[in-house]
Every structure is written in C-alpha cells, then in structure tokens.
Amino acid sequence: MSREATISRKALSAIDCPIQENALSCWIELGGLSDSEFGPYAKLVPHLQIMRDCGREGPPPFIYVGDQSATAKVLGPYFSTFYQGGGWHDDGGYGDAVSGIFSEISDVQKPALESIKARVLMPNGKPIGLIYDRLSLPTSFPDGLRTFTIVATLRTILRAV
Numbered sequence: 001m002s003r004e005a006t007i008s009r010k011a012l013s014a015i016d017c018p019i020q021e022n023a024l025s026c027w028i029e030l031g032g033l034s035d036s037e038f039g040p041y042a043k044l045v046p047h048l049q050i051m052r053d054c055g056r057e058g059p060p061p062f063i064y065v066g067d068q069s070a071t072a073k074v075l076g077p078y079f080s081t082f083y084q085g086g087g088w089h090d091d092g093g094y095g096d097a098v099s100g101i102f103s104e105i106s107d108v109q110k111p112a113l114e115s116i117k118a119r120v121l122m123p124n125g126k127p128i129g130l131i132y133d134r135l136s137l138p139t140s141f142p143d144g145l146r147t148f149t150i151v152a153t154l155r156t157i158l159r160a161v
Contacts, residue, residue: 005116005118007098007101007114008114008115009114010114012024017133019151020113024135027149044151046067047151048150049070049150050063050149058096070152071152075123094119097118098134102148105148112135113134114136115132130156132153132154137149
C-alpha cells in the first residue's frame with residue numbers, strides 16, 4: 001500500500017454494520033446533535049470517535065475515543081485515555097489523506113460513508129495496513145461545539161506492510 005489512503009465513497013444504503021446503522025438512526029433522531037451522555041447515543045458511546053471541527057486546519061483532533069472504537073482496537077487500550085484532545089503524528093500522510101471528507105460534511109451537514117484502504121505508521125514507527133468502512137456524521141454538542149462523530153468498521157488489519 002502507498003503511504004496515503006485509497007478512499008471510495010459509498011451510498012449510506014450500503015451500511016452493513018448494526019452499530020453504524022444505529023449511529024445513523026440516532027443522528028437522524030437527534031437532528032445532528034451529539035448528546036452522548038443521555039439519549040439514544042448512550043449505548044453507542046464505547047464505539048464512537050468524536051473529533052472537533054476546527055475548520056480546514058488539518059486533521060481534526062480527537063475529543064473522545066471509545067474503548068471499543070476502531071481506533072482503540074488498532075492502537076491499543078491506552079489510546080482512548082492518552083490521546084484525548086489530539087492524535088498521533090503519522091509522517092506517512094495518513095491523517096491528511098483521510099481528513100478530506102470532514103470539510104465537505106461540515107459544509108453540507110450530511111453524513112458520509114467511505115471505504116478506506118491505508119498504510120498507517122503506528123506511534124512506535126511500524127507500518128500496518130488497514131481496510132475499513134467509516135461513517136462520518138457532522139454533529140454538535142448542545143452548547144454549539146461543532147464535531148464529527150465517527151463509527152468505523154474494521155475489515156482487515158495487516159500488521160506488517
């Protein structure tokens with residue numbers, strides 16, 4: 001795989017993961033609000049990744065990474081507590097390559113489903129290959145903070161690429 005990602009858009013009707021289906025239903029029900037402490041998102045919280053919408057200033061930073069999210073599964077159990085408010089620095093261009101959708105969904109306020117194949121440099125510098133589907137939802141907290149709620153479904157993890 002290259003140092004960047006191969007990304008293909010999919011129709012929302014192609015969602016085949018119950019957690020992604022539930023997240024999309026909650027998003028529709030709440031009108032885009034990310035009310036994760038109460039309400040319908042509560043049961044999904046461990047699977048979610050929430051990122052702050054910082055406009056077009058590079059990859060959005062994590063606000064929350066659930067311990068059962070795809071990111072936590074790939075990076076390990078400590079990622080969800082250690083990297084809150086940031087991310088890891090992948091010098092292979094992964095973050096920039098997979099962040100293009102965020103400005104679009106922020107502008108149009110509509111969700112997107114993508115299939116992503118990427119080579120990622122782990123925090124220890126070792127590369128892995130990932131194939132996953134990502135549902136990206138433009139959300140905001142009740143106080144107005146604009147965010148992205150992500151539910152990714154891992155398809156393949158290749159430990160040595």
